[in-house]
Each structure stands twice: as C-alpha cells, then as structure tokens.
Amino acid sequence: MTAKIAVVGGGYGGTAVAKALDEEADVVLIEPRDAFVHNVAALRALVDPSWTDEIFFPYDGLLKRGIVVRDRAARADESGVTLGSGERIEADYLVLATGSGYPFPAKVDVDDSAAAKAALRATRDALTGAERVLLLGAGPTGLELAGEIKAMWPGKAVTIVDPAEDVVTGDYPDEFRAELRAQLDAMGVELLLGTSLREAPPTTPGRAETFTAVTRSGRKVTADIWFRCYGVVPNSGYLAGGLAGSRRPDGQVEVGPDLCLPGRPRVFAIGDLAALPEAKRAGAAGRHAEVVAQNIRALIAGGDPVATYAPSPPGIALPLGPSGGASYWADDGVLGAEKTSEIKGAHLMTGRFRDLFGLS
Structure with a gap:
C-alpha cells in the first residue's frame, strides 16, 4: 500500500x-488559504499595484497525484x-x-486571496494619501518597508522607532548595519533608536489618521499612518x-x-x-x-x-526598494545595493514559484 x-x-x-x-x-x-502567498514580496505588493496579483499562486497546479484540502x-x-x-x-x-x-502587511492575515488583495489595495490607498509614516521596529521588516515606501514615494517622511540601539539585531557585522544606515540616511529615513513610544498609537495600523506619539526620550512624532514591524x-x-x-x-x-x-x-x-x-x-x-x-x-x-x-550560519539579503539594500553572507562578506538588487531586490524570487506552481 x-x-x-x-x-x-x-x-x-x-x-x-x-x-x-x-x-x-x-x-x-x-x-x-486558496492560494500560496509569496510573503517575501508582500511589501512590494503593498506599494506597487503591478505586484499585487504577482504574489498569489493558486494551489491547483502544485500536485499531480496528491490533493490539497482547504x-x-x-x-x-x-x-x-x-x-x-x-x-x-x-x-x-x-x-x-x-x-x-x-503583522500585516508583511504577511496577509486572511485566507481568501481576493480579500487579501483588497486589503493590500485599501492599505496602499491609505498610504498613498499619507505624508508622514511611522514604523515601529528597525528589524528587517521595518527597514524593508521603509525602503519600499521611499522608493515609491521619495517625498514621504518615514520615521522608524525601535528600543534597540542599532538596526537589525543579530549576529551580523557592524559593516552590514553601517551600510544599511547610510542608505536609509540617503533616502531621508529618520531612525529613532534606543527608545520606544510611551503609549501605543491611538489609531489602527495601516489606516490613515493623523496622530502624535511621544517617545520615552521625549521626542514627539506626528504621523498620518503607522505599521507594526515586529512580533x-x-x-x-x-x-x-x-x-x-x-x-x-x-x-x-x-x-x-x-x-x-x-x-x-x-x-x-x-x-x-x-x-x-x-x-x-x-x-x-x-x-x-x-x-x-x-x-x-x-x-x-x-x-x-x-x-x-x-x-x-548568519546570512541575509535585505532590499531597500528595487535597487537598494545590503546583504551579508559568511563566504562573501557584506554586499551593497547593486548585488543585493541582483540577489533579491529587483525580482524578489518570484520566478521559482511560477515554476513550482506550474505557471511558467
């Protein structure tokens, strides 16, 4: 048998x-879910409407003999x-x-792909109208979201708050973090590190509504929308x-x-x-x-x-938009924006999933 x-x-x-x-x-x-979600590209799908449909792959073409039970x-x-x-x-x-x-939008939180796409579009609409964006968390997700926002809307003010003393905690060299900080600074992203908010924002994440928050260091931050980038x-x-x-x-x-x-x-x-x-x-x-x-x-x-x-061993490719970011691999050391874009930033590895799900 x-x-x-x-x-x-x-x-x-x-x-x-x-x-x-x-x-x-x-x-x-x-x-x-009714479709596989390529979470690696979810933040690009949030800001760029041409990507919204590209991160969902129906399970129909995955198995030839087996079955998918929804x-x-x-x-x-x-x-x-x-x-x-x-x-x-x-x-x-x-x-x-x-x-x-x-937390959404790094991962969609509904099982129906049509509803998930609608949520991405609605959040994009809210983000489009926001002039000031607050991101809580300076890990890979927070930095990547900041990079996507600034690549799509360079004029938006983006502030990242995190209680850690530096970006992307973990066993990575200081040179890697320095490269990320330099690119974020060139984009105009403000980093408030070593502090946190005294109270959670009074609005729902991803919904456009202006508010002012205060950090434990006493800094006031006014934003029109915010996202949780940890948890x-x-x-x-x-x-x-x-x-x-x-x-x-x-x-x-x-x-x-x-x-x-x-x-x-x-x-x-x-x-x-x-x-x-x-x-x-x-x-x-x-x-x-x-x-x-x-x-x-x-x-x-x-x-x-x-x-x-x-x-x-520790390794990471962290894009900051399609053409920015930094990577670190034990064998290669720290790689800058151009190499990171080649590895992940420009295409976000979608091709392999088209093959996997029989869509090539």
Whole structure:
C-alpha cells in the first residue's frame, strides 16, 4: 500500500515537501488559504499595484497525484489531523509546516486571496494619501518597508522607532548595519533608536489618521499612518497528545538533526515552526523540506532517516526598494545595493514559484 503523508501548512516548506513526495506517496496538503502567498514580496505588493496579483499562486497546479484540502488543522497528533470541519485525516507520516503569524502587511492575515488583495489595495490607498509614516521596529521588516515606501514615494517622511540601539539585531557585522544606515540616511529615513513610544498609537495600523506619539526620550512624532514591524508568533496551538510536549513556551517545536520531533520518528517540523538556531527565512524552509523528503523516502523503503540538517550560519539579503539594500553572507562578506538588487531586490524570487506552481 502507498504511504499517506499529511503536510500541515502550505507555505514555503510545506509546498516544497509536498511537491517533492507527490510522485512517491499519497500526499494530502492541508491549508486554509486558496492560494500560496509569496510573503517575501508582500511589501512590494503593498506599494506597487503591478505586484499585487504577482504574489498569489493558486494551489491547483502544485500536485499531480496528491490533493490539497482547504481547511485548518484543529488538532494534530501522532496518527493524523482533525480538521476544523471535523473531518479526520489519518496519515503514516506527518509534516508540520504551519509557519508563523506576523503583522500585516508583511504577511496577509486572511485566507481568501481576493480579500487579501483588497486589503493590500485599501492599505496602499491609505498610504498613498499619507505624508508622514511611522514604523515601529528597525528589524528587517521595518527597514524593508521603509525602503519600499521611499522608493515609491521619495517625498514621504518615514520615521522608524525601535528600543534597540542599532538596526537589525543579530549576529551580523557592524559593516552590514553601517551600510544599511547610510542608505536609509540617503533616502531621508529618520531612525529613532534606543527608545520606544510611551503609549501605543491611538489609531489602527495601516489606516490613515493623523496622530502624535511621544517617545520615552521625549521626542514627539506626528504621523498620518503607522505599521507594526515586529512580533513573530509560531502557529503551533493545534498540536495535541504527545506532540504538544514538543512545543516550547515560545511556540516553536523541538526537533532533532533529522527534523523529527523527539521520540516521534514519523512526525517532522519544518520552517518557522522548527526550533532551530537560525534566521527564519524562506530559503531555510526549502532546505528543511529537502531533508524531510529524504528521510520520509528512507522510512517508506524500510530504512532509517539518514539525512540531517545543520543550521545555516548568519546570512541575509535585505532590499531597500528595487535597487537598494545590503546583504551579508559568511563566504562573501557584506554586499551593497547593486548585488543585493541582483540577489533579491529587483525580482524578489518570484520566478521559482511560477515554476513550482506550474505557471511558467
């Protein structure tokens, strides 16, 4: 009999592992959205109307043999998944790939692609009419959003507030941060670091409404719109039975080098869900998927999992609009705007997903 594999979550990791095993097993991909969302390009889709439709990829062309079940996992245990509808999907192998939540617009927060596009358009309209923009968070998302806004509307005033003493905390060299600060300064982005707001803005994020906020250092900031650019939350609340014991207080799931949950050789976790000491990136989720696909193939053949995953060293490509930004990789060092644009900024890696979903 053909092995049955339930993949929970149709993001970067889930789609990759489902595609990899589609011809060798009965794959069921469980995903509440009607289309894959290429979150890497979501901020470009916010500011540039020509990109809004380009980040959504229908699941119809992903699998040839397997099926995509549009529903949410209400409960997952070692033997399968109970859906929000009440339907039960039993499986020989389980891949947990439900990723994480993050404030809009870096990640869309609705399951229907038409509604998500409408939300992006409405927020773009609000942003278009705003003269002053406040961003809370000087991590990769805050800087990237600032770069997209200034590239599209150079005349807008953009202020970033963060309690950290520098941009993009993490194990990156000072030269990388200095390059980002220099480009942001040239764009006219104001950085208020080492402080935070005394109170949250009185308006809804992404909605045009003028207000004045005060930082703890006493600086008044008047803005017409603001966005929250921090707050990753792993989506793991559906884990039940023995699987719940692998869930850490921060919501991530413990995994071994083979990406199995401890003591659960037929249950794997990948992507943002996996508690691995590395940055949560789409590329990492894809590499997790390769390891899991190899190990499930080995188990189906009657062997033991042999593929292991070593967390990647610190690395990042951070665009500031289509032609700006900086990158850092251990082998290459710090790369400036031109190279960053070639790597990510201009195309935002959309081509590979057109191939994956059969749209090329």
